[in-house]
Amino acid sequence: MSRGAAGAITAPSLDFTDGGTGVSRDRLVVIGGDAGGMSAASQARRRRDADELEIIAIERGTHTSYSACGIPYWIAGDVDAADDLVARAPAVFRDKYAIDVHLRHEATAIDLDRREVTARDLDGHGERTFGFDQLMIATGAVPVRPKLPGIDRPGVYGVQTLDDGAAVQAAVRPDRTCAVVVGGGYIGLEMAEALVRRGLDVTLVEAADHLMSTMDPDLADQIADAVRNVGITVRLGESVTGIEGADHVRAVTTDAGVIPADLVVLGLGVRPNSALAKSAGIDCGPTGGIVTDRQQCTSHEGVWAAGDCVETFHRVSCRPVHIALGTHANKQGRVAGINIGGGYATFPGVIGTAITKICNLEIARTGLSSRECAAVGLSGVTISVESTTRAGYFPGAELMTTKIIAERGTGRLLGAQIVGREQSAKRIDVLATALWNGMTVEEMVGMDLSYAPPFSPVWDPVLIAARKAADAVAAAR
């Protein structure tokens, strides 16, 4: 099916032909030019060339396919320029993939009956309507922004898009000396570290009584120590009540006092940006994310979704979850694109694997935490072991803690967490792969993992933990 670039065709069953070429084309419209949307677009293109499938992408911001996870490292100075975080620029999509990318266009409405998307040109050139045969929704997530007095004051930043990152980057100036980061999760901690490395006095405020709610409290304590050691003031169990200032932020008020702030970064997590889909009548789930089937198709045929705007299912809890991570967005986008392109692929769900580096600590998790086990009625036996990343005698051997939660009775691995120094946390992938395959900790003990002194003790930390967990499961029977 063929349409002029700005034309709106209402009847998808009509078979238009492309300006005189005689070839019939479908049109795919992609809303959102980051991981989920552009993975889908590229995969669809690989299977159907431009003669068969016209692809139009609508992106609110000024970049495509960038690494939002890289923003804290750009702020910290580890990465030189925003462009370094861009995997594929709009010109690449246009030239190599024949994908017509419309930047600074915000989709404002989806009409499923007319099969068209309306988008507003953010540079003031009015509205356009794009008809579609297939629609890919990849609208991402929006930072949680509590309704606090002064929250919209200049100097308060979220960190979700590359444009957000640029705003923080511009805000770090010699006359700004103190920053408050609200929220002690991954992004909050990464941003706190980045800002302290840029020379600011940083206070991190967390309402819960430990950092990183995705980790168990005992491991979170190690993280708090590491964060304090680099000079970040950590205030736990303290709720922000407002943001003060006149034309610019001046302080953050909490239920325990006032913290001066020239700069406030919100790290309170994100929620699915699914409002557009929802108002079009597309089903959303209990997490607020768009519901899809295993092929990433939404409640409406020919309408697909992927990435931070969808909910997916957790293979351990068997519950729908919203986990905003580029790695899921890429995989889901690829699955959607293969299906849009006429192939067949499914997304197998997630198990909650995550990793980060905060100060000198590597931190990782997979499966369910103790709290998450309790929430779904799974009874776990929990062990922790301290071991070294290399053979104890080898230069550079560092300490690491591995925690395992195994199901009482069966010994099935339910979750694992690692906190340690260099070369510790990426071992979570071994635990994730074992968990993915439904292994018991007893079965894991015998696994043939690699050993040489520069890489691990003769019993790999994962195996030591599995062994101890197997003993604990047996003892609890």
Add this chain to the structure above:
Amino acid sequence: MSRGAAGAITAPSLDFTDGGTGVSRDRLVVIGGDAGGMSAASQARRRRDADELEIIAIERGTHTSYSACGIPYWIAGDVDAADDLVARAPAVFRDKYAIDVHLRHEATAIDLDRREVTARDLDGHGERTFGFDQLMIATGAVPVRPKLPGIDRPGVYGVQTLDDGAAVQAAVRPDRTCAVVVGGGYIGLEMAEALVRRGLDVTLVEAADHLMSTMDPDLADQIADAVRNVGITVRLGESVTGIEGADHVRAVTTDAGVIPADLVVLGLGVRPNSALAKSAGIDCGPTGGIVTDRQQCTSHEGVWAAGDCVETFHRVSCRPVHIALGTHANKQGRVAGINIGGGYATFPGVIGTAITKICNLEIARTGLSSRECAAVGLSGVTISVESTTRAGYFPGAELMTTKIIAERGTGRLLGAQIVGREQSAKRIDVLATALWNGMTVEEMVGMDLSYAPPFSPVWDPVLIAARKAADAVAAAR
């Protein structure tokens, strides 16, 4: 059952009592005081205390439970002293585990009818006989030492025991300027690097036309480049014909010439040290290793074996294999010890996982190589991918090559190899865990592995390789 320390009791059915205490004890004799033997001894002790089980260990050398894999790092200077390589000294076994360790005693005969072991005191104090109820054979491996003219000349060293390591250490003196390493496998390469770091001119001679026969030739080429880059002369496809010299080695002769040598290190692999068991009538298999069942019991009841002296089974090839690695020895010893102690445990076999660091390269493998697949009649589809260890834009991102062999038709993972810079090779454990669980490469693509810019690109190298392999399997159908 009780016996005096040096007494020989012939009838195991007789129930002696311990010198007046009235408690009956069994006796476990362990031949070999390294990983396999002492793991078994400690596990047995954990389940049966000294009142129930007397444990005697016989060790030919002067150390117990040491890391033979650490020897090259000790020679190189990364590790200060031999003692650093000792996990548990004899005194620890005596004092903490009540294990009576006889060092410098070489077991010379096993009499299964009389259930006794004869051992020679290597310090010239004659022979002793130890009766046993249970026998643990952990005699390890011996370096392959081809019958070449001059092979026994002073200055020619194997690297198998800590005492061997001490001999090489003593041989590295200012007046020794050139070394020849024979054999380009793990130990040969590690020793070549150690000696070049100690300032010697090192030539490595390998009869095959590529290094590291356990890796596929294309990856072995990368290794050869790295080895040559640190100044090691690599001579491939060249067979050693003899060792020249008078009272000390002076040169190594090959079918292509003469190489001056003040020092020769043999890195030609090892074979199971099973002669003692074999002459006692205990079954050995096609690899030369002692045959055991899944519980590590030999062909004779109450006689157990573990470690480098046994053969085990390969879960992918379904063939018996001899793989001399401390990690297997420890696991097998643990299994034997649990069973000796009255528990129940089995060893699940191996999949050929191995890792090392040579010069600036990390090298790892699991499963079968291309050659090994062919040898057992498995038809594989093979792919290689280059990727980065961290997000491409992240400081310290390094190149790595991941190779995957998947079964034609089914797509089942058969083997994988990694060669790359820092933080690449330990990823082999993810592939090993996937292979252990019989995953197909298509199934692997969806796995929830950890992602953050300091640890991997958004598509982890393992997933990129799996994806490419899945495409290749589909294309080959």
